[in-house]
Amino acid sequence: MNDEKRTGQELYNRAKELIPGGTQLLSKRPEMFLPDRWPSYYTRANGCEVTDLDGNTYKDFSIMGVGACILGYADPDVTEAVVRVVQDGNMSTLNAPEEVELAELLLELHPWAEKVRYARSGGEAMAIAVRLARAASGKDLVLFSGYHGWSDWYLAANISDDAALDGHLLSGLEPAGVPRALKETAIPFPFNDDEAFRALMDRYGDRVGAVVLEPIRNDPPKDSFRALIHETVRRRGIPLVVDEITAGFRLNVGGAHLVVGWQPDIAVFAKGMSNGHPMAAVIGTSATMDLAQSSFISSTYWTDRTGPTAALTTIRKMREIDAPHHLEQIGRMVQEGWVAAGAEHGLSVHAGGMYPLSHFDVDGESPLAIRTAFTQAMLDRGYLANRSLYVSLAHTEELVREYLGACDAVFAELAPYINEGRIGAYLKGKPIHSGFQRLN
Numbered sequence: 001m002n003d004e005k006r007t008g009q010e011l012y013n014r015a016k017e018l019i020p021g022g023t024q025l026l027s028k029r030p031e032m033f034l035p036d037r038w039p040s041y042y043t044r045a046n047g048c049e050v051t052d053l054d055g056n057t058y059k060d061f062s063i064m065g066v067g068a069c070i071l072g073y074a075d076p077d078v079t080e081a082v083v084r085v086v087q088d089g090n091m092s093t094l095n096a097p098e099e100v101e102l103a104e105l106l107l108e109l110h111p112w113a114e115k116v117r118y119a120r121s122g123g124e125a126m127a128i129a130v131r132l133a134r135a136a137s138g139k140d141l142v143l144f145s146g147y148h149g150w151s152d153w154y155l156a157a158n159i160s161d162d163a164a165l166d167g168h169l170l171s172g173l174e175p176a177g178v179p180r181a182l183k184e185t186a187i188p189f190p191f192n193d194d195e196a197f198r199a200l201m202d203r204y205g206d207r208v209g210a211v212v213l214e215p216i217r218n219d220p221p222k223d224s225f226r227a228l229i230h231e232t233v234r235r236r237g238i239p240l241v242v243d244e245i246t247a248g249f250r251l252n253v254g255g256a257h258l259v260v261g262w263q264p265d266i267a268v269f270a271k272g273m274s275n276g277h278p279m280a281a282v283i284g285t286s287a288t289m290d291l292a293q294s295s296f297i298s299s300t301y302w303t304d305r306t307g308p309t310a311a312l313t314t315i316r317k318m319r320e321i322d323a324p325h326h327l328e329q330i331g332r333m334v335q336e337g338w339v340a341a342g343a344e345h346g347l348s349v350h351a352g353g354m355y356p357l358s359h360f361d362v363d364g365e366s367p368l369a370i371r372t373a374f375t376q377a378m379l380d381r382g383y384l385a386n387r388s389l390y391v392s393l394a395h396t397e398e399l400v401r402e403y404l405g406a407c408d409a410v411f412a413e414l415a416p417y418i419n420e421g422r423i424g425a426y427l428k429g430k431p432i433h434s435g436f437q438r439l440n
């Protein structure tokens with residue numbers, strides 16, 4: 001790569017003067033990858049290749065648009081379908097027929113569900129789901145586990161206790177601007193912790209109007225945890241909302257709840273379903289979904305035609321080629337490769353996550369500096385890489401072998417610094433930021 005020109009970084013510095021936070025998504029902030037040195041902006045993305053503003057092309061072995069592109073960037077079939085509806089008019093006074101076709105497909109994949117609504121991003125689809133669940137139960141309090149977006153209903157959890165969201169994927173999320181009146185309307189519980197859930201139900205049971213969780217994050221649900229939650233929500237008539245925004249369409253073509261055994265009243269899909277084109281869907285039983293008629297849930301761009309078209313094409317293609325099988329195979333190969341490459345050079349590398357969403361850590365002092373050093377060394381070798389890999393169809397076995405070769409060389413280079421506790425000396429800049437703090 002051209003290490004002298006930093007056009008992307010210069011643009012990012014300007015962006016921070018104009019756009020608070022620099023970007024619209026916490027996970028895309030350059031400070032999360034390689035402060036002051038990250039390419040930051042792209043001109044072209046195709047397969048798993050990304051070209052920056054200085055003409056450098058990298059292989060993306062990191063978060064792949066934060067998991068939005070299971071088929072790889074700019075998938076030709078999805079692009080062709082979307083371009084066609086753009087040319088034919090993606091907006092009109094009349095509605096897009098693809099909405100109905102997609103509803104049929106989603107209900108075919110999820111036979112328990114009876115109705116569908118659409119939005120265009122995960123956070124807003126979750127807000128719809130929580131509104132419907134509260135409407136169905138007639139109660140306000142949401143017990144949740146995991147990350148569910150930026151909405152008031154979710155950040156309300158941090159009003160009562162600043163640390164409440166720690167451990168729920170993103171800690172340190174500030175609830176400034178969220179009405180204080182929402183205090184104690186959303187309370188988190190740790191995934192797979194039967195006791196914690198039971199204790200919350202003992203304390204708040206009569207007030208609970210929704211239970212919201214991700215079907216699986218790192219580990220699948222324990223049988224006892226799933227049974228406890230199912231028994232509790234059924235007995236008390238509490239809607240169960242499963243957030244498939246990250247997990248969906250990776251273990252199977254559809255919701256991961258079908259694989260790991262949740263029986264929700266509502267399930268929510270977004271970024272896995274439409275290969276990078278904005279789309280989100282809320283599916284559920286008629287008893288919950290029909291309340292969309294009694295609560296005002298409506299938005300102009302939820303009627304755009306590219307979203308359902310992209311989703312239809314993406315889902316059909318994922319089904320045709322059994323994309324989840326590829327994601328699992330590649331994820332397994334990478335997790336095993338990380339650990340083996342580490343061992344080769346005397347590093348203790350721990351890999352984890354469900355295979356399509358793999359990640360690793362290296363034992364040693366200054367974990368953030370170690371992660372930064374990995375990204376720095378991989379960037380020098382032509383990779384966008386960090387501790388996470390969102391596997392896509394574009395990650396072929398051949399590319400993975402090359403990538404693991406690069407990891408091996410990088411671990412060899414970093415090992416003396418890590419083992420001697422002086423990784424800071426390897427870095428050309430500052431270490432990455434770990435959370436929401438210090439990002440401006």
Ligand SMILES: Cc1ncc(COP(=O)(O)O)c(C=O)c1O
Nearest residue numbers: 121122123147148149243245246
């Ligand atoms: C489980 C889960 N829920 C909700 C969201 C929010 O979705 P979006 O970023 O599309 O608003 C995300 C995004 O990462 C997610 O992983």
